[in-house]
Amino acid sequence: MALDPVALAQALIRCPSVTPADAGALDTLQRALEDLGFTCHRLPFSEDGTADVDNLYARLGTVAPNFCFAGHTDVVPVGAVDDWQADPFAGALRDGYIWGRGAADMKGSIACFVAAVDIFLKSEGAPKGSISLLITGDEEGPAINGTPKMLGWLADRGEVLDHCLVGEPTNRETLGDMMKIGRRASLNARIAVEGTQGHVAYPDRSNNPVPVLLEILATLTACELDDGTEHFQPSNLEVTDLEVGNPAANVIPAKAAARLNIRFNNLHKAADLREWIESVVQEAGTAADVVAAATFMGHGDAFITAPGPFTEIVASSIDAILGQRPELSTSGGTSDARFIKDHCPVAEFGLVGKTMHQVDERVPVVDIKALTQIYAEVLKQYFAA
Numbered sequence: 001m002a003l004d005p006v007a008l009a010q011a012l013i014r015c016p017s018v019t020p021a022d023a024g025a026l027d028t029l030q031r032a033l034e035d036l037g038f039t040c041h042r043l044p045f046s047e048d049g050t051a052d053v054d055n056l057y058a059r060l061g062t063v064a065p066n067f068c069f070a071g072h073t074d075v076v077p078v079g080a081v082d083d084w085q086a087d088p089f090a091g092a093l094r095d096g097y098i099w100g101r102g103a104a105d106m107k108g109s110i111a112c113f114v115a116a117v118d119i120f121l122k123s124e125g126a127p128k129g130s131i132s133l134l135i136t137g138d139e140e141g142p143a144i145n146g147t148p149k150m151l152g153w154l155a156d157r158g159e160v161l162d163h164c165l166v167g168e169p170t171n172r173e174t175l176g177d178m179m180k181i182g183r184r185a186s187l188n189a190r191i192a193v194e195g196t197q198g199h200v201a202y203p204d205r206s207n208n209p210v211p212v213l214l215e216i217l218a219t220l221t222a223c224e225l226d227d228g229t230e231h232f233q234p235s236n237l238e239v240t241d242l243e244v245g246n247p248a249a250n251v252i253p254a255k256a257a258a259r260l261n262i263r264f265n266n267l268h269k270a271a272d273l274r275e276w277i278e279s280v281v282q283e284a285g286t287a288a289d290v291v292a293a294a295t296f297m298g299h300g301d302a303f304i305t306a307p308g309p310f311t312e313i314v315a316s317s318i319d320a321i322l323g324q325r326p327e328l329s330t331s332g333g334t335s336d337a338r339f340i341k342d343h344c345p346v347a348e349f350g351l352v353g354k355t356m357h358q359v360d361e362r363v364p365v366v367d368i369k370a371l372t373q374i375y376a377e378v379l380k381q382y383f384a385a
Contacts, residue, residue: 210244
């Protein structure tokens with residue numbers, strides 16, 4: 001009897017695995033994989049000041065090439081439970097949909113991974129290589145104790161991933177309309193300016209940090225970073241917060257700060273953008289005789305898997321099942337593919353993301369079944385190549 005991806009998706013959704021909790025999700029997945037013959041390794045990681053995170057690496061076969069499905073069982077919080085039409089952790093079937101947190105992002109895709117392997121083994125037999133799953137419990141959180149450390153563990157063991165397909169919800173409106181072949185990167189910056197507090201009637205006795213901060217932001221936001229590329233949209237810088245915290249209308253504040261985010265394509269490096277921001281901040285601070293500094297938090301650099309044989313296998317598999325070619329895109333936010341790309345070519349294709357992270361997250365049952373067939377076709381084409 002074929003493994004039912006809908007039932008497995010329901011079972012995974014019923015585990016309330018809000019980052020960093022596992023709540024039995026990986027146990028459920030491990031049982032299904034071991035039934036198919038996978039060797040499973042549980043990989044808990046932690047470090048000072050961070051929560052313990054459980055992860056799973058499973059492999060069927062011992063030789064190359066090693067085709068990897070990657071994803072995460074952790075989910076974002078549900079918000080106000082009373083706003084949901086269905087229990088967010090019941091995995092209910094209603095009106096042709098599976099409802100629940102993680103249905104789209106991305107327990108549904110993980111269930112499709114497993115069911116696709118079952119179809120492949122029944123139709124094609126053992127692969128001429130290996131199939132693996134790299135599943136983390138930390139993608140929706142800090143992404144410290146998940147995929148990066150798992151990849152390090154694989155490298156230490158001499159395990160090689162030859163290609164990887166991540167099951168993030170890549171489609172915008174309908175299944176098959178988009179796959180990701182790269183991602184822009186994200187850089188967060190906080191700019192702080194320290195002046196001298198004083199009475200607004202005596203500005204000569206103080207040094208207002210607010211105009212300096214506004215000048216810095218004006219300089220940064222006026223810059224057009226680029227016009228985009230063939231596969232990437234233009235990079236954009238957005239001011240996301242202003243911090244002054246001054247309750248008095250007649251006081252020049254001592255401090256002012258702002259936060260900004262840059263989503264940038266492969267025309268830039270994070271180090272170069274940091275250097276640019278620091279130079280603007282330091283120049284303005286020096287000119288105004290105030291202390292001005294920038295601090296950063298980022299997620300590496302942008303990447304792209306150039307269209308070629310691997311991306312064609314994924315695209316043609318989608319076409320074979322759905323009768324449409326997906327758009328090859330690099331849009332959207334970041335994913336754990338940003339770590340995997342340093343180890344092997346990686347692409348992303350999963351369910352429709354319209355309800356991910358929202359109240360009433362849900363996916364059509366027909367999409368779960370179709371995605372399972374697509375993943376099975378990917379395996380068939382990959383190991384036939």
